[in-house]
Amino acid sequence: MKPSEFFDDFSQLLLKWRNPLPGRDLPWAFEPNPYKVWISEIMLQQTQATTVIPYYLSFIEKFPDITSLTEASIDEVLNLWTGLGYYSRARNLHRAAQQIADQHNGQFPTNFEEILALPGVGLSTAGAICALAFGHKAPILDGNAKRVYARSFCVDDEKDSQRTRRLWKIADACTPAEDCQKYTQNIMDLGATVCTPRNPKCEVCPVGSLCCAKSTNLIEKFPARKQRVIRKTKAVTLVVALDQCNRLLLERRPPAGIWGGLWSFPEYSDHIDNVQKWFWQNYTMKISIIQTWDPFHHDFTHFRLNITPLLVQIADSESHRFLEVDIDLVSLDKPL
DNA sequence: ATCCAGACCT
DNA sequence: AGGTCTGGAT
Structure with missing residues (x-):
């Protein structure tokens, strides 16, 4: 001073x-x-x-x-x-x-x-x-x-x-x-x-x-520029999975981390070719890919999330595993 | 479009 | 320290 x-x-x-x-x-x-x-x-x-x-x-x-x-x-x-x-x-x-x-x-x-x-x-x-x-x-x-x-x-x-x-x-x-x-x-x-x-x-x-x-x-x-935040980019696929009755698969995220404890689409980050295998391993449900939607991004303070929504259909025989929930009772993390 | 800054709020 | 809202510069 x-x-x-x-x-x-x-x-x-x-x-x-x-x-x-x-x-x-x-x-x-x-x-x-x-x-x-x-x-x-x-x-x-x-x-x-x-x-x-x-x-x-x-x-x-x-x-x-x-x-x-x-x-x-x-x-x-x-x-x-x-x-x-x-x-x-x-x-x-x-x-x-x-x-x-x-x-x-x-x-x-x-x-x-x-x-x-x-x-x-x-x-x-x-x-x-x-x-x-x-x-x-x-x-x-x-x-x-x-x-x-x-x-x-x-x-x-x-x-x-x-x-x-x-x-x-x-x-x-x-x-x-x-x-x-x-x-x-x-x-x-x-x-x-x-x-x-x-x-x-x-x-x-x-x-x-x-x-x-x-x-x-x-x-x-002066004044010195604010320290620029180096924002890394993370790419994820969010799987929009519907069963034969057009019910939507959501899962609760882990309590800590991004959108902790909130309901969200299943998040997948590997190559798209392996998504069916990944889905089977995690949910024991067979899926067929309907279409890939246009990617969009969502910015956080520390990184940018590139999101590719993937619309898939779940085979009918598995649908009994769904738990039906009133959508109003679910806290969704973002608008669609 | 994207980035950046400036106020307050939680 | 990060979130939010918003206008202005690039």
């Missing part, structure tokens, strides 16, 4: 900054009203300011305060959200309003823990509300702040979790107790208008004089 004066310098430079760039006179700026700060921060999650503006204005018009939002139905809220995307934000907003009514007498909570406890509010959003609405010292670490800090202090940890941990420490060290509202507004603005993902305007950056990435000419290297 760098000496603390270094972070103080950063704070001072950022605090002194007056954004000369146009387009940042946003309707929610400098409204120290916790309700409006909350609404705007939620809308701004994963959504650009220019997109948010009209939604924000009509939302505030329809629901000017917590009480009006508490009394609204979820349908009314979702209706105003139509077209904005990430609709769970609207559902969380509605739930949070109920929570505020139930637990805080309809008053927006003022302390960090209580704000963080609202559905849809994570660490960064809670910090933003605390800082912007109440002027409390609270760090934020949204996408913009991450980029600004990563560049200013050349944070390049390989592992994303470590990088995030370090960035939070830096955010905490830089965030001033005095003028926290202005500081928070400025770091957001800096990331949005100057320290942009591409073509950052380093010539006009207020912290350019101490920016590590700038001084080492590595601006485009």
Whole structure:
């Protein structure tokens, strides 16, 4: 960790900054009203300011305060959200309003823990509300702040979790107790208008004089790309086996591993020519292949599964071994 | 099409 | 740490 004066310098430079760039006179700026700060921060999650503006204005018009939002139905809220995307934000907003009514007498909570406890509010959003609405010292670490800090202090940890941990420490060290509202507004603005993902305007950056990435000419290297996941590909054949009565053979998977304990088609991974022999060995049923369906893939975090469905017919004489189960009682692992 | 990133949630 | 949703870049 760098000496603390270094972070103080950063704070001072950022605090002194007056954004000369146009387009940042946003309707929610400098409204120290916790309700409006909350609404705007939620809308701004994963959504650009220019997109948010009209939604924000009509939302505030329809629901000017917590009480009006508490009394609204979820349908009314979702209706105003139509077209904005990430609709769970609207559902969380509605739930949070109920929570505020139930637990805080309809008053927006003022302390960090209580704000963080609202559905849809994570660490960064809670910090933003605390800082912007109440002027409390609270760090934020949204996408913009991450980029600004990563560049200013050349944070390049390989592992994303470590990088995030370090960035939070830096955010905490830089965030001033005095003028926290202005500081928070400025770091957001800096990331949005100057320290942009591409073509950052380093010539006009207020912290350019101490920016590590700038001084080492590595601006485009920060923030470091996430460690790419090497996704191996696994190919399996899933056997869709029907008997003469068109009943489907499913089996429960082993309790551990992929789709543990779920019902699935018999999974076969060897060469297709041997599938009849394999089926006999495992199920003592004779099958005839009807057809091979087009392969499709299903992506997991660590690998891609290429699935070839194989439609087969089970010989009639074996069908007595089937156990008939109501399909509604079976937990299937994926749609067909 | 595919990959990637950014928020919160479990 | 992984899942989920989604928009944007390639």
